[in-house]
Amino acid sequence: xxxxxxxxxxxxxxxxxxxxxxxxxxxxxxxxxxxxxxxxxxxxxxxxxxxxxxxxxxxxxxxxxxxxxxxxxxxxxxxxxxxxxxxxxxxxxxxxxxxxxxxxxxxxxxxxxxxxxxxxxxxxxxxxxxxxxxxxxxxxxxxxxxxxxxxxxxxx
Amino acid sequence: xxxxxxxxxxxxxxxxxxxxxxxxxxxxxxxxxxxxxxxxxxxxxxxxxxxxxxxxxxxxxxxxxxxxxxxxxxxxxxxxxxxxxxxxxxxxxxxxxxxxxxxxxxxxxxxxxxxxxxxxxxxxxxxxxxxxxxxxxxxxxxxxxxxxxxxxxxxx
DNA sequence: ATGCATGCAAATGCTTTGCAGCGTG
DNA sequence: CACGCTGCAAAGCATTTGCATGCAT
Numbered sequence: 001x002x003x004x005x006x007x008x009x010x011x012x013x014x015x016x017x018x019x020x021x022x023x024x025x026x027x028x029x030x031x032x033x034x035x036x037x038x039x040x041x042x043x044x045x046x047x048x049x050x051x052x053x054x055x056x057x058x059x060x061x062x063x064x065x066x067x068x069x070x071x072x073x074x075x076x077x078x079x080x081x082x083x084x085x086x087x088x089x090x091x092x093x094x095x096x097x098x099x100x101x102x103x104x105x106x107x108x109x110x111x112x113x114x115x116x117x118x119x120x121x122x123x124x125x126x127x128x129x130x131x132x133x134x135x136x137x138x139x140x141x142x143x144x145x146x147x148x149x150x151x152x153x154x155x156x
Numbered sequence: 157x158x159x160x161x162x163x164x165x166x167x168x169x170x171x172x173x174x175x176x177x178x179x180x181x182x183x184x185x186x187x188x189x190x191x192x193x194x195x196x197x198x199x200x201x202x203x204x205x206x207x208x209x210x211x212x213x214x215x216x217x218x219x220x221x222x223x224x225x226x227x228x229x230x231x232x233x234x235x236x237x238x239x240x241x242x243x244x245x246x247x248x249x250x251x252x253x254x255x256x257x258x259x260x261x262x263x264x265x266x267x268x269x270x271x272x273x274x275x276x277x278x279x280x281x282x283x284x285x286x287x288x289x290x291x292x293x294x295x296x297x298x299x300x301x302x303x304x305x306x307x308x309x310x311x312x
Numbered sequence: 313a314t315g316c317a318t319g320c321a322a323a324t325g326c327t328t329t330g331c332a333g334c335g336t337g
Numbered sequence: 338c339a340c341g342c343t344g345c346a347a348a349g350c351a352t353t354t355g356c357a358t359g360c361a362t
Binding site for chain 2: 325326327328329335336337
């Protein structure tokens with residue numbers, strides 16, 4: 001897991017700094033999200049973790065994900081209306097969200113990374129990170145006839 | 157309602173262009189979201205519309221909001237984990253989201269508005285709009301002792 | 313030792329869906 | 338006049354919660 005550039009040490013530090021306990025469940029849930037290339041849903045994370053810790057339960061996954069998000073290690077990504085999904089906060093990236101099918105695609109942008117955080121935002125509190133969220137119509141949904149409903153995303 | 161800069165004509169055009177029917181429910185739901193300064197939840201929108209169209213039902217509000225979102229007139233804003241909220245797409249703005257309490261604050265930024273959409277995003281499809289999403293810790297949650305749980309946001 | 317974290321299972325609601333009648337185009 | 342849209346009520350299901358036990362500190 002160290003191979004993919006994930007630092008479990010950072011996780012340990014973050015947990016301890018926040019006065020939270022280091023448990024196998026937390027380690028594994030984090031690892032799964034961190035390794036994932038997409039935006040795993042809670043069930044997907046649950047399934048993956050279960051292969052390592054068969055006794056883990058759904059609610060622990062939920063609780064863990066919120067805990068990790070609260071200390072900045074993961075972020076809920078919401079396809080909004082769909083079930084919640086999670087992103088690890090390593091390697092900053094941005095989202096293209098299709099307004100029609102709800103699909104979320106990642107992209108990176110050097111020019112955006114250089115962009116300074118507007119000070120207006122800093123007035124609200126501590127800024128941990130930022131990403132651009134772009135709404136539009138994906139190639140698939142642009143095609144006539146492809147009237148993809150939100151609940152049956154034809155993927156793209 | 158024209159007073160607040162909302163163009164009902166745009167709504168009519170958009171609906172017709174998409175082959176959708178113009179109904180009082182759609183007009184009113186859109187108006188409520190467009191007028192709102194914050195990020196109304198579905199229930200809040202429902203309550204507001206009900207004052208004008210007492211017979212409207214919750215599911216119509218849901219359906220209408222998704223419909224409007226699919227043609228780009230509103231956007232689901234997800235406090236993620238919380239219930240869905242909606243934003244009208246007039247006047248571009250950005251979001252500061254507190255990782256701890258989930259509160260979403262708006263801000264505008266001239267410098268950001270000038271920022272070009274990275275072409276990487278355009279590869280995915282048609283771009284309708286973009287906004288920056290900043291995660292961090294709000295002033296309230298920064299204070300020690302204020303361990304605001306996600307479900308009981310102490311507001312800020 | 314001391315409590316936070318976990319698992320289990322039941323509860324909670326938000327959100328969706330099927331269908332008949334109505335209103336828009 | 339035809340078909341999309343609405344309302345109603347019931348179903349679906351993602352997410353949360355209470356509690357006893359286990360484990361990290």
